[in-house]
Amino acid sequence: MKINRNFDNLVPNYLFAEIAKRVNDYQTAHPEKDVIRLGIGDVTLPLAPVVVEAMKQGAEELAHKETFKGYPDYEGYAFVREAVASYYHSFGVEVSPDEILISDGAKSDCGNIGDIFGTDNVVLVTDPVYPVYVDSNLMAGRKIVYAECTKENGFTAMPDESVHADIIYLCSPNNPTGAAYTAEQLQQWVDYAIRHDAVILYDSAYEAFITEEVPRSIFAIEGARQCAIEFCSLSKTAGFTGTRCGYTVIPKELERDGHNLYQTWYRRQATKFNGVSYPVQCAAAAVFSKEGQEQIKVNLAYYQENARIIASALDELGIYYTGGKNSPYIWLECPNGMKSWEFFDMLLQEANVVGTPGAGFGKNGEGFFRLTSFGDRDKTIEAVARIKKLLAK
Numbered sequence: 001m002k003i004n005r006n007f008d009n010l011v012p013n014y015l016f017a018e019i020a021k022r023v024n025d026y027q028t029a030h031p032e033k034d035v036i037r038l039g040i041g042d043v044t045l046p047l048a049p050v051v052v053e054a055m056k057q058g059a060e061e062l063a064h065k066e067t068f069k070g071y072p073d074y075e076g077y078a079f080v081r082e083a084v085a086s087y088y089h090s091f092g093v094e095v096s097p098d099e100i101l102i103s104d105g106a107k108s109d110c111g112n113i114g115d116i117f118g119t120d121n122v123v124l125v126t127d128p129v130y131p132v133y134v135d136s137n138l139m140a141g142r143k144i145v146y147a148e149c150t151k152e153n154g155f156t157a158m159p160d161e162s163v164h165a166d167i168i169y170l171c172s173p174n175n176p177t178g179a180a181y182t183a184e185q186l187q188q189w190v191d192y193a194i195r196h197d198a199v200i201l202y203d204s205a206y207e208a209f210i211t212e213e214v215p216r217s218i219f220a221i222e223g224a225r226q227c228a229i230e231f232c233s234l235s236k237t238a239g240f241t242g243t244r245c246g247y248t249v250i251p252k253e254l255e256r257d258g259h260n261l262y263q264t265w266y267r268r269q270a271t272k273f274n275g276v277s278y279p280v281q282c283a284a285a286a287v288f289s290k291e292g293q294e295q296i297k298v299n300l301a302y303y304q305e306n307a308r309i310i311a312s313a314l315d316e317l318g319i320y321y322t323g324g325k326n327s328p329y330i331w332l333e334c335p336n337g338m339k340s341w342e343f344f345d346m347l348l349q350e351a352n353v354v355g356t357p358g359a360g361f362g363k364n365g366e367g368f369f370r371l372t373s374f375g376d377r378d379k380t381i382e383a384v385a386r387i388k389k390l391l392a393k
């Protein structure tokens with residue numbers, strides 16, 4: 001037998017293992033040091049009370065014959081899809097509940113969507129990039145082209161008419177750079193996609209962090225219904241990283257190569273996915289209730305304030321960065337032309353602060369560094385004070 005040889009093309013991703021090793025080695029050599037982690041990509045605040053209550057009620061229904069439920073619908077219960085559609089409506093974007101599919105998260109959907117596309121399509125990703133887009137396409141054997149995100153374009157790469165792509169991954173607000181596309185910029189991508197008969201795979205996992213006038217959905221852009229699929233997640237929005245729930249939106253009219261993409265994705269999900277558990281779907285619907293929205297905003301505001309604290313320190317230090325305003329991520333230029341890992345080691349050893357070297361997200365990440373706002377407030381304040389002391393020297 002043979003295994004899928006495309007796996008040989010994956011670049012081993014040692015990023016988080018290497019970070020853990022360096023931190024561990026340092027902490028072993030200096031057990032008295034209080035190392036603060038500002039590299040964490042996971043949320044730390046608990047689920048909102050109304051969400052937990054809904055989950056408990058869902059579990060309670062499963063405990064009684066009259067209300068027991070077995071396999072859920074492949075596309076998710078109507079009450080959750082209706083809640084998601086009304087959420088979109090709240091920021092002025094109309095999508096039908098029939099265009100929404102509930103899933104166990106955006107990572108699975110972003111990674112699995114490739115099942116519906118031919119392997120001879122050219123895939124465009126931005127560099128730096130959320131690794132799932134690259135790795136899932138390498139596994140399938142697709143050719144990947146990169147759109148360069150640099151300081152010059154504010155880490156928002158724009159389409160190049162001379163480069164053809166069939167599948168385009170966009171993530172806004174972006175992981176790792178925190179940069180968010182404006183409506184005008186997204187319009188250019190949509191126009192490009194339509195001209196090239198391409199499909200945009202739009203990851204809006206961080207839309208809940210938006211504070212400025214930038215789109216929360218690709219479907220706020222004219223023409224997007226003819227060329228885009230959107231993935232979103234409750235992971236960062238409502239602390240569902242361990243609970244697992246997300247949703248994908250595919251306009252009913254979206255077609256390519258004589259096939260309806262909603263139907264094709266539905267068929268794929270019906271074959272390989274048996275849905276999200278009922279208590280979790282109850283919890284997800286509660287996120288979109290009036291009370292749920294109020295409660296999750298408290299947690300989001302906490303992270304947003306952490307981001308503001310980090311960003312304002314960088315402002316004071318005169319360090320270039322993107323993100324922090326519409327995103328939990330702050331992507332900064334390493335001072336004095338340092339490389340990402342050089343800066344990582346300096347920050348670890350001299351300020352006892354851990355971040356994520358930008359070089360781990362692609363070649364354009366070299367010389368950059370990611371800090372996150374998912375940590376504890378007091379620790380964030382302390383870490384920022386240490387960074388200021390170190391870099392103001």
Ligand code: PLP
Nearest residue numbers: 105106107130175205233235246
């Ligand atoms: N998309 C992006 C850009 C992310 O950064 C993440 C998580 O870090 C995900 C998707 C994954 O989301 P989920 O937890 O819903 O799988």
